[in-house]
Amino acid sequence: MKKKDITILLVDDEPDILEIVKYNLTTEGYTVETAENGLEAIDKAKQIKPQLIIMDVMMPKMDGMEACENIRNIPELSETVITFLTARGEDYSQMAGFEAGADDYITKPIKPKVLVSKVKALLRRFKKEAENDKIKLGNLTINREEYKIMLGKKELILPRKEFELLALLASKPGKVFKREEILDNIWGNDVIVGGRTIDVHIRKLREKIGDDRFKTVKGVGYKFVV
Amino acid sequence: MKKKDITILLVDDEPDILEIVKYNLTTEGYTVETAENGLEAIDKAKQIKPQLIIMDVMMPKMDGMEACENIRNIPELSETVITFLTARGEDYSQMAGFEAGADDYITKPIKPKVLVSKVKALLRRFKKEAENDKIKLGNLTINREEYKIMLGKKELILPRKEFELLALLASKPGKVFKREEILDNIWGNDVIVGGRTIDVHIRKLREKIGDDRFKTVKGVGYKFVV
């Protein structure tokens, strides 16, 4: 499952919060839907079957708690993770919230990074499904679960960075991944590495997987070809 | 959109910070404007419509927070990304800033490389616009994602400049692109190249794609014909 296919339902009565949280999650690549109160949330949840619901506790019409209980009773949403937005210190709501079936809390005021990493953590189990997917390309199989590569009959164990790089390039054979793109995906955009780091990893992959599978597009990046 | 067309508004009351950050971003190729307080920032933002505003939180006359709120209320700047400069550990500012409509934070002390990569990340969504599309013209297909050309059944890999030139001309078949226009688009306004550079690239394209596809309009420029 790609990030884009992960839908998050965001419920809050303050448009400002909706906007900024939605922005941050959308930027991360998730699909985000919004609702402004509990009733609307239940409706939307039924429709879009989100993987995650982020919901304010206090809302007009129907508060988060009540909505949560309702949603928990909908069988097709049993897999959905529900997390509450709550003002820091509102301990009582947490207790009550857990009884209502919430999985986690995010405290206000919201910090973008905390929010995003929390969401990622909560969605990990959904991503795992995707990660378990084996990528098969000709005689090459990338098995994420066991972190190994099958090259024909031969089994290869790659170090993490090499594995990730291969997995990235192989996730879209033919596509040229720009250096910047590779760095963002595998190193993260805060990590600074020298200009030759990618080359070195590519070389190692070429040694192990085969020289001809990795094409250099000079001035642009690299691509994996089948 | 080329980097040069991306304008960043930098707001800080310390001239040292302005200078060093401006230097780093200018070196990267961005156009950088500066302001020294919130009031000036709002003025300038209206004028130059920057894609990104990097603003100190604490400033005289009007602090970053207030300026941020103001800017967020200007419709034509709704797409502008705002990020704060904040001393590490100033958590309180993050909370408040988030509510004021900030998108991200950069913590002081500023590390140039981190700054630059962060800026790149923030601007990514603007750049993404023009990136992913195939141009099809008769038996010629320009595939930007894979950085390759299909000429009938034949696959061609062009060097970057040639690829960009072809993509530019082919983006409007029939239109005559003036030399100046080509230079602006592919080399950028401030890169100075000799008078024969374009010709040479055209010749290479003619060799690879076909002599008759590129028409010379003497005294004006070149056009691509189908």
Added chain:
DNA sequence: CAATTGGTTATAAATTTTTTATGAATTATA
């Protein structure tokens, strides 16, 4: 501490890009 991994650096190699020089084509002009 030995082995592995992730990363850097220096240098070589490859390729791309630009310039240069010369001739051809076109346009302007006497």
Added chain:
DNA sequence: TATAATTCATAAAAAATTTATAACCAATTG
């Protein structure tokens, strides 16, 4: 029309950029 002046085409050389690779170092792991 002949001549001069522009402008472009082309091949080849030169310069600049970008990548490949080996060797090395630091951090981590067991």
